[in-house]
Amino acid sequence: MSVLVDANTRLLVQGITGKSGSFHASACKEYGTQVVAGVTPARGGEKFEKTVPIFDTVSEAVAATKANASMIFVPPEFAADAILEAADAGIQLIVAITEGIPVMDMMRVRHALNEHSCVLIGPNCPGIITPGACKIGIMPGYIHRPGNVGVVSRSGTLTYEAVWQITSEGLGQSTCIGVGGDPIHGLTLQKAVEYLHADPDTKAIVMIGEIGGSEEEEAAEYIQSRVKKPVISFVAGATAPPGKRMGHAGAIISGGQGTAQAKIEALKKAGVHVAETLGDIGQEVVKALGK
Amino acid sequence: MNIHEYQARDLLAAAGVPVPRGAVARSPEEAESIARSLPCNSFVVKAQVHAGGRGKGHFQDGYKSGVHLVKTPHQVRDVASHMIGNTLITHQTGPEGKPVHAVLVGESTDIARELYLAIVLDRSSGCPVIVASQQGGVEIEAVAEKSPEAILREVIHPGLGLQPYQARKVSIFLGFPSTGLRAPCRLLHAAYRLFIEKDCSQVEINPLAVTKGGDVVALDAKLGFDDNALFRHKEIQELQDPSQEDPRDLAAAEHHLNYIGLEGNIGCMVNGAGLAMATLDLIQAAGGKPANFLDVGGGASEEMITAAFRLLQGDPAVKAILVNIFGGILKCDILAQGMVAACRTAPPRVPIIVRLQGTNVEAGRKILKESGLPLLPAEGLMEAADKAVAAAAGKKGK
Numbered sequence: 011m012s013v014l015v016d017a018n019t020r021l022l023v024q025g026i027t028g029k030s031g032s033f034h035a036s037a038c039k040e041y042g043t044q045v046v047a048g049v050t051p052a053r054g055g056e057k058f059e060k061t062v063p064i065f066d067t068v069s070e071a072v073a074a075t076k077a078n079a080s081m082i083f084v085p086p087e088f089a090a091d092a093i094l095e096a097a098d099a100g101i102q103l104i105v106a107i108t109e110g111i112p113v114m115d116m117m118r119v120r121h122a123l124n125e126h127s128c129v130l131i132g133p134n135c136p137g138i139i140t141p142g143a144c145k146i147g148i149m150p151g152y153i154h155r156p157g158n159v160g161v162v163s164r165s166g167t168l169t170y171e172a173v174w175q176i177t178s179e180g181l182g183q184s185t186c187i188g189v190g191g192d193p194i195h196g197l198t199l200q201k202a203v204e205y206l207h208a209d210p211d212t213k214a215i216v217m218i219g220e221i222g223g224s225e226e227e228e229a230a231e232y233i234q235s236r237v238k239k240p241v242i243s244f245v246a247g248a249t250a251p252p253g254k255r256m257g258h259a260g261a262i263i264s265g266g267q268g269t270a271q272a273k274i275e276a277l278k279k280a281g282v283h284v285a286e287t288l289g290d291i292g293q294e295v296v297k298a299l300g301k
Numbered sequence: 302m303n304i305h306e307y308q309a310r311d312l313l314a315a316a317g318v319p320v321p322r323g324a325v326a327r328s329p330e331e332a333e334s335i336a337r338s339l340p341c342n343s344f345v346v347k348a349q350v351h352a353g354g355r356g357k358g359h360f361q362d363g364y365k366s367g368v369h370l371v372k373t374p375h376q377v378r379d380v381a382s383h384m385i386g387n388t389l390i391t392h393q394t395g396p397e398g399k400p401v402h403a404v405l406v407g408e409s410t411d412i413a414r415e416l417y418l419a420i421v422l423d424r425s426s427g428c429p430v431i432v433a434s435q436q437g438g439v440e441i442e443a444v445a446e447k448s449p450e451a452i453l454r455e456v457i458h459p460g461l462g463l464q465p466y467q468a469r470k471v472s473i474f475l476g477f478p479s480t481g482l483r484a485p486c487r488l489l490h491a492a493y494r495l496f497i498e499k500d501c502s503q504v505e506i507n508p509l510a511v512t513k514g515g516d517v518v519a520l521d522a523k524l525g526f527d528d529n530a531l532f533r534h535k536e537i538q539e540l541q542d543p544s545q546e547d548p549r550d551l552a553a554a555e556h557h558l559n560y561i562g563l564e565g566n567i568g569c570m571v572n573g574a575g576l577a578m579a580t581l582d583l584i585q586a587a588g589g590k591p592a593n594f595l596d597v598g599g600g601a602s603e604e605m606i607t608a609a610f611r612l613l614q615g616d617p618a619v620k621a622i623l624v625n626i627f628g629g630i631l632k633c634d635i636l637a638q639g640m641v642a643a644c645r646t647a648p649p650r651v652p653i654i655v656r657l658q659g660t661n662v663e664a665g666r667k668i669l670k671e672s673g674l675p676l677l678p679a680e681g682l683m684e685a686a687d688k689a690v691a692a693a694a695g696k697k698g699k
Binding site for chain 2 (some may be wrong): 086087110111112113114115116117118120121122148149150152153163164165166167168170171174191193194218220221222223224225228244246247248249250251286287288289
């Protein structure tokens with residue numbers, strides 16, 4: 011078992027002919043992911059690496075290849091459109107890697123997706139991986155190892171750090187999900203925790219947060235009331251200078267909920283094992299699993 | 302991205318939000334002639350810098366306050382001559398202050414009530430939200446802390462936009478009589494349109510004034526813009542004023558580096574925003590102070606690494622440099638080659654602590670070791686931070 015992706019996932023890559031798109035489509039394929047189609051408008055009929063058919067539209071690609079997940083590398087100006095196209099074609103899992111999508115575009119996309127049953131991961135995220143079975147994203151595959159620790163994070167490199175520490179302790183991961191660093195994104199930390207909690211093969215959950223917004227607090231509330239599995243957490247930005255990114259009126263909306271201190275407090279109150287520094291995550295997982 | 306008050310004022314006026322009469326002046330003469338053209342007998346002169354707290358600030362030469370109220374065009378000229386070319390220091394500028402190249406000359410307004418109005422993004426609902434309060438003219442955070450019930454938050458559906466009933470609701474909350482809702486409602490719709498059309502991250506009007514004559518005007522406003530959307534707003538990009546930015550930030554932007562200057566003495570170079578933030582935390586946990594936040598990104602090239610290194614080396618405050626890389630897409634050996642190349646062109650001025658982990662880490666460490674450069678290797682995260690703090694304090698590593 012795993013969460014959202016497994017060996018049967020059929021992946022389509024939107025923006026497969028671009029520099030990053032082709033590089034990572036190749037890396038995912040090499041890892042063992044079933045890359046069944048690519049989409050680039052006006053390039054329909056070509057083949058990627060001589061084997062993967064390229065289509066002009068997502069709906070054509072789905073009809074011809076039964077793709078059920080999409081990885082998006084389309085440039086920021088066109089990325090919102092790409093997400094909506096994937097949702098409209100019936101794709102069930104959309105992973106948007108693209109960094110730099112205008113906030114206003116994501117605001118509209120998020121509301122439009124309310125009418126679809128699909129799951130959006132990202133944008134501005136490393137993606138999702140079930141070690142040994144399916145990699146959709148830009149994470150280095152080899153640091154992962156199949157196992158029982160689920161990982162969810164708002165940051166790419168911090169996920170890699172955590173995964174590496176878990177692997178170095180002789181453990182492995184069930185599924186790792188990077189939800190992305192943009193203010194408006196699809197899958198939330200809480201929803202990811204829900205998925206991992208429901209997965210019988212996940213024995214412990216690592217959740218990595220950072221300053222801004224209130225997703226960690228919302229996840230903490232859920233963990234306190236529902237989650238029976240051990241949860242280990244780390245929050246980055248305890249010493250970040252305030253106001254560097256958040257405007258005046260933005261601070262009032264989070265109302266003291268954007269700081270790392272508030273998040274750590276909420277998590278501790280919910281019974282989560284909070285790692286003091288980044289280097290302690292692996293140790294905390296070992297302790298929590300009682301090994 | 303931030304802009305000047307006079308630019309915000311012009312954008313609001315163009316969108317249909319009433320503002321006091323006035324114009325920007327870049328010389329004392331221009332300031333006087335603007336004052337002469339205004340049909341009033343009392344004027345406000347405001348120094349234009351990218352910082353708040355101007356009224357309570359002071360200039361480098363001791364001249365008091367960046368906001369003056371005067372009676373004659375001649376006095377306007379006098380005030381402008383003190384401000385233009387001077388440097389204003391406020392609680393938001395830091396001790397070095399910000400240069401003043403222009404002043405806003407306007408009619409002074411007889412204020413009956415000062416209100417607060419902002420449109421920002423509500424992250425959790427993913428919608429724009431109007432924030433309103435009758436307690437304007439002060440910082441909204443202070444109001445939120447003392448009397449949260451004095452603040453209304455009205456969430457707007459991004460597909461439908463601001464509805465007329467919502468504008469009425471906000472106006473009534475702001476204390477407008479039910480027979481006088483037309484002007485504030487019109488203002489709300491204009492401000493919302495500006496927020497959407499220009500991809501703003503924030504439209505904050507504080508204070509929104511009700512004059513003794515019963516007019517509603519935006520006395521001061523702060524606009525913020527979504528950097529991700531600037532590609533479709535050439536007209537906003539052109540409003541950028543490099544003289545108001547930290548020169549280190551400008552140099553970083555030129556090389557597409559994600560950089561924020563800080564107050565400490567340990568320069569940092571990290572890949573990934575989260576890891577960069579966590580590295581600042583590690584340094585402070587070890588008892589040190591970081592000089593900057595610097596994310597070279599997942600796919601940094603050798604040129605970018607060289608530029609990042611130059612930037613850190615060129616900062617006189619930096620006493621030690623901590624390089625913290627988790628090699629994923631950016632492989633450790635590529636990073637090591639970049640660092641060696643950078644050190645060859647600009648020999649290290651301060652101790653450099655390097656912590657590498659991830660893809661091709663052994664090859665990377667070997668390149669650094671064989672380079673003969675004075676680089677201090679570290680394996681653990683805390684170990685790296687401890688070494689950097691000790692080096693910055695002039696001590697040998699533990």
